Amino acid sequence: MSLHPVVSRPGGRSSRVLTAVYTSVGELVGEGADKITFPVIAERAGVNPTTLYRRWGDVTDLLEEVAVAALTRESEAVPDTGSLEGDLTDWAIAIARDIARPQRARFLRAMVAARIDIVTSCAVTDTRREQASLMASRADERGEKSPTAQQILDHIIAPLYYRVIFALELDPEYARQLVGDVLSMAG
Amino acid sequence: MSLHPVVSRPGGRSSRVLTAVYTSVGELVGEGADKITFPVIAERAGVNPTTLYRRWGDVTDLLEEVAVAALTRESEAVPDTGSLEGDLTDWAIAIARDIARPQRARFLRAMVAARIDIVTSCAVTDTRREQASLMASRADERGEKSPTAQQILDHIIAPLYYRVIFALELDPEYARQLVGDVLSMAG
Numbered sequence: 001m002s003l004h005p006v007v008s009r010p011g012g013r014s015s016r017v018l019t020a021v022y023t024s025v026g027e028l029v030g031e032g033a034d035k036i037t038f039p040v041i042a043e044r045a046g047v048n049p050t051t052l053y054r055r056w057g058d059v060t061d062l063l064e065e066v067a068v069a070a071l072t073r074e075s076e077a078v079p080d081t082g083s084l085e086g087d088l089t090d091w092a093i094a095i096a097r098d099i100a101r102p103q104r105a106r107f108l109r110a111m112v113a114a115r116i117d118i119v120t121s122c123a124v125t126d127t128r129r130e131q132a133s134l135m136a137s138r139a140d141e142r143g144e145k146s147p148t149a150q151q152i153l154d155h156i157i158a159p160l161y162y163r164v165i166f167a168l169e170l171d172p173e174y175a176r177q178l179v180g181d182v183l184s185m186a187g
Numbered sequence: 188m189s190l191h192p193v194v195s196r197p198g199g200r201s202s203r204v205l206t207a208v209y210t211s212v213g214e215l216v217g218e219g220a221d222k223i224t225f226p227v228i229a230e231r232a233g234v235n236p237t238t239l240y241r242r243w244g245d246v247t248d249l250l251e252e253v254a255v256a257a258l259t260r261e262s263e264a265v266p267d268t269g270s271l272e273g274d275l276t277d278w279a280i281a282i283a284r285d286i287a288r289p290q291r292a293r294f295l296r297a298m299v300a301a302r303i304d305i306v307t308s309c310a311v312t313d314t315r316r317e318q319a320s321l322m323a324s325r326a327d328e329r330g331e332k333s334p335t336a337q338q339i340l341d342h343i344i345a346p347l348y349y350r351v352i353f354a355l356e357l358d359p360e361y362a363r364q365l366v367g368d369v370l371s372m373a374g
Contacts, residue, residue: 035222112296112299112352112353112354122353122355125353125355154342154346154364155341155368158345158346158349158350159341159342161345161353162344162345162349163345165299166309166311166312167299167309178341181341181342181372185368185371
């Protein structure tokens with residue numbers, strides 16, 4: 001998927017349409033709608049379905065864009081506590097709290113259920129990878145041993161999302177354990 | 188969920204019904220059916236919907252039971268190569284190959300999408316935990332250092348399923364990397 005930066009000026013028509021579309025998607029996912037299609041979203045948002053087809057091409061792209069917009073808003077600032085352990089702990093706990101909320105969990109499940117073919121990139125993963133790289137490179141600059149960004153993704157992000165996707169209990173203590181495990185890999 | 192051992196004798200009526208139901212669920216998931224409900228499954232399987240309601244209570248339970256039946260059949264024998272590294276590598280690669288198949292991937296996504304509330308246990312996770320415990324305890328008996336069964340779940344199973352659920356590429360090389368990572372935690 002790609003983001004289409006059509007929001008030319010704040011408060012303009014594009015911005016209003018975007019807000020209505022995002023809100024409608026969030027509502028439909030939150031209500032556990034069986035089938036989230038462009039016509040369904042368009043009706044809820046009060047826009048022409050053609051607008052959606054033209055802009056996103058595929059409903060999966062729109063769902064993912066909304067998911068990324070939400071998570072970027074809520075965890076935009078990557079923690080900078082002065083130690084990798086502190087950074088990873090704050091980051092993992094914030095993510096655990098965020099994705100365990102019922103609305104977000106339903107959203108994630110709806111998003112993955114909409115996928116059919118193998119995707120070459122996943123915006124959720126890409127965003128998390130950038131955040132992990134930033135924390136790992138700060139640790140390197142401080143001379144701390146650090147796992148790779150890929151290890152941080154595989155051993156913190158994947159288990160957190162696994163729990164949410166499979167609807168298993170997820171608490172901050174679990175996030176702490178994962179951080180301990182991944183730090184023990186740092187070499 | 189719980190398994191209901193109603194199959195009293197091989198080839199009996201219960202067994203035929205079970206086979207028809209399992210096959211129908213597999214077909215519906217494979218076809219990417221939008222909504223897999225008891226009436227839809229019953230029609231496909233040629234059985235009375237009441238039979239399904241009485242036996243499974245909830246369609247999520249049935250979906251999970253089919254998933255577990257499939258994975259137990261295909262990976263029933265936990266590897267016993269003589270070393271933890273060998274066992275985990277064979278196990279992780281077999282799982283990666285199994286869950287990356289398009290039909291299985293669609294099945295997993297349909298299964299998680301059907302979940303709404305937090306579940307207290309997940310049969311997929313429970314089965315994998317038993318297998319991990321067996322390999323870890325064999326390693327202990329041989330005097331090998333071993334990660335815990337929970338670490339094996341968190342750092343091998345979760346990342347493998349994360350990739351499939353998010354429709355990302357999954358190859359045997361990735362499974363090997365995860366095994367290397369989790370072994371580096373063994374202490």
